Amino acid sequence: xxxxxxxxxxxxxxxxxxxxxxxxxxxxxxxxxxxxxxxxxxxxxxxxxxxxxxxxxxxxxxxxxxxxxxxxxxxxxxxxxxxxxxxxxxxxxxxxxxxxxxxxxxxxxxxxxxxxxxxxxxxxxxxxxxxxxxxxxxxxxxxxxxxxxxxxxxxxxxxxxxxxxxxxxxxxxxxxxxxxxxxxxxxxxxxxxxxxxxxxxxxxxxxxxxxxxxxxxxxxxxxxxxxxxxxxxxxxxxxxxxxxxxxxx
Amino acid sequence: xxxxxxxxxxxxxxxxxxxxxxxxxxxxxxxxxxxxxxxxxxxxxxxxxxxxxxxxxxxxxxxxxxxxxxxxxxxxxxxxxxxxxxxxxxxxxxxxxxxxxxxxxxxxxxx
Numbered sequence: 001x002x003x004x005x006x007x008x009x010x011x012x013x014x015x016x017x018x019x020x021x022x023x024x025x026x027x028x029x030x031x032x033x034x035x036x037x038x039x040x041x042x043x044x045x046x047x048x049x050x051x052x053x054x055x056x057x058x059x060x061x062x063x064x065x066x067x068x069x070x071x072x073x074x075x076x077x078x079x080x081x082x083x084x085x086x087x088x089x090x091x092x093x094x095x096x097x098x099x100x101x102x103x104x105x106x107x108x109x110x111x112x113x114x115x116x117x118x119x120x121x122x123x124x125x126x127x128x129x130x131x132x133x134x135x136x137x138x139x140x141x142x143x144x145x146x147x148x149x150x151x152x153x154x155x156x157x158x159x160x161x162x163x164x165x166x167x168x169x170x171x172x173x174x175x176x177x178x179x180x181x182x183x184x185x186x187x188x189x190x191x192x193x194x195x196x197x198x199x200x201x202x203x204x205x206x207x208x209x210x211x212x213x214x215x216x217x218x219x220x221x222x223x224x225x226x227x228x229x230x231x232x233x234x235x236x237x238x239x240x241x242x243x244x245x246x247x248x249x
Numbered sequence: 250x251x252x253x254x255x256x257x258x259x260x261x262x263x264x265x266x267x268x269x270x271x272x273x274x275x276x277x278x279x280x281x282x283x284x285x286x287x288x289x290x291x292x293x294x295x296x297x298x299x300x301x302x303x304x305x306x307x308x309x310x311x312x313x314x315x316x317x318x319x320x321x322x323x324x325x326x327x328x329x330x331x332x333x334x335x336x337x338x339x340x341x342x343x344x345x346x347x348x349x350x351x352x353x354x355x356x357x358x359x360x
Contacts (some may be wrong), residue, residue: 023329030329037333044340048347055351058359064294078289094289101282109275112319116268120261217258233319237312244308248289249301 032227036234039196043238046189047245053181069159075178077247083150097247100143101239104197107136108236111204115229118222123211126222130208133232137201144194151186186246193242196235203228274318281307 016027023030058073067079078093085096110132117125154169159176161167167176175183207216207228216222288303317323322330 023332024326025329033329033333037336040337041340044343048340048343051344052347052351052354055348056354056358058355076294094286098282098286102279105275105278105282108315108319109271112271113268116264116271120263121258122260122263123258125263230320233315236319237315240308240311240315244285244304248285248304 026223028223028227029230032230036230039234040238043192043241046185046192047241050185050189050245053185057179057181069177071160071162071179073178075182077249080151080177081147081247083155085146089156094247096143096147097243100140100147101243103136103140103143104236104239107133107140108233110136111229111232115222115226118216118225121217121222123214123217126211126216126225127208130204130211130225134201134204134208137197137204137232141194141197141201144190144197148187148190151183189242189246193235193238196238200228200232200235203231270318274314277314278311281311 015021021027025033054074060067060070060073060076064076064079067076069075069079081097082091082093083096084090084092084099110129114126114129114133117129152169152171154167154176158166158168159178161174161176167174169176170183170186172180172184172187174180177183207224210216210224211222216224285304285307288300288307292300292303294300322333
């Protein structure tokens with residue numbers, strides 16, 4: 001018993017507690033991958049549920065220029081998400097959400113650069129790129145907060161409900177844009193993604209802090225940067241899908 | 250400010266070929282997203298199926314680059330790649346099952 005333990009300890013660094021590492025990945029990275037796989041199932045379920053509910057409602061089939069909000073059919077997303085901050089009353093379909101997409105992709109790029117700097121043991125570069133990633137995450141969250149508040153408060157014209165009254169904005173039971181499920185799914189899907197962004201920013205900040213005070217340098221490697229990096233890229237990946245299936249299609 | 254000199258950590262210089270590759274992937278992601286916008290506003294809504302096929306295709310291209318390069322999966326052990334990709338078959342099944350179900354609900358509600 002003891003002799004086997006000794007031989008394992010001698011054979012190098014790439015060991016888990018019990019023996020040689022499987023799949024040539026450290027314990028933490030492998031567990032992060034399988035967590036992300038399970039998270040991918042959760043987001044798939046949400047987005048596919050969106051598909052099911054959308055397909056069970058009538059689609060708008062007139063010309064796009066004549067589109068008006070109605071409870072009778074599913075709204076065309078580009079007619080709902082067409083506002084941008086400081087540009088009140090101007091029709092800018094999907095422009096703001098496009099900017100959000102670019103912000104998140106850019107923060108993903110700075111995250112890879114942080115991981116790359118970690119491989120080189122370059123503490124200053126890790127700090128720099130982690131900080132940019134955190135800034136990108138907060139910017140995205142700020143954009144999302146604006147988008148939510150605009151969606152909830154609604155447009156000046158509002159929308160006609162089934163009983164003939166005019167309703168402004170959206171909540172979980174009714175909304176001016178279309179069937180109540182539309183707003184409910186908006187809150188659920190972008191909210192769940194936004195919560196992931198928020199927790200990603202928190203993780204990034206913790207690792208940024210550990211880098212700054214030198215914990216990771218003392219440890220001899222920056223693998224924690226890689227692990228939170230995996231999570232952060234996943235958040236970006238989910239947004240790519242949300243962007244396509246919620247805003248474009 | 251004393252701790253700066255405590256460790257004998259050797260900082261390696263920036264490897265230009267690596268950062269160039271990262272920037273190349275970033276440019277691809279940006280260009281594909283820009284193309285998605287182009288498609289959204291040039292191909293009319295009447296061609297719904299064509300639009301969806303193009304959007305889904307471009308999304309898969311972007312997902313590939315994020316997962317393979319940014320998340321480094323393409324450079325991991327083969328078994329790790331497969332153990333992440335194969336379970337996603339369940340997602341494909343769920344898409345088929347629930348979209349068909351959605352159509353069936355529609356035909357009951359709006360005969």
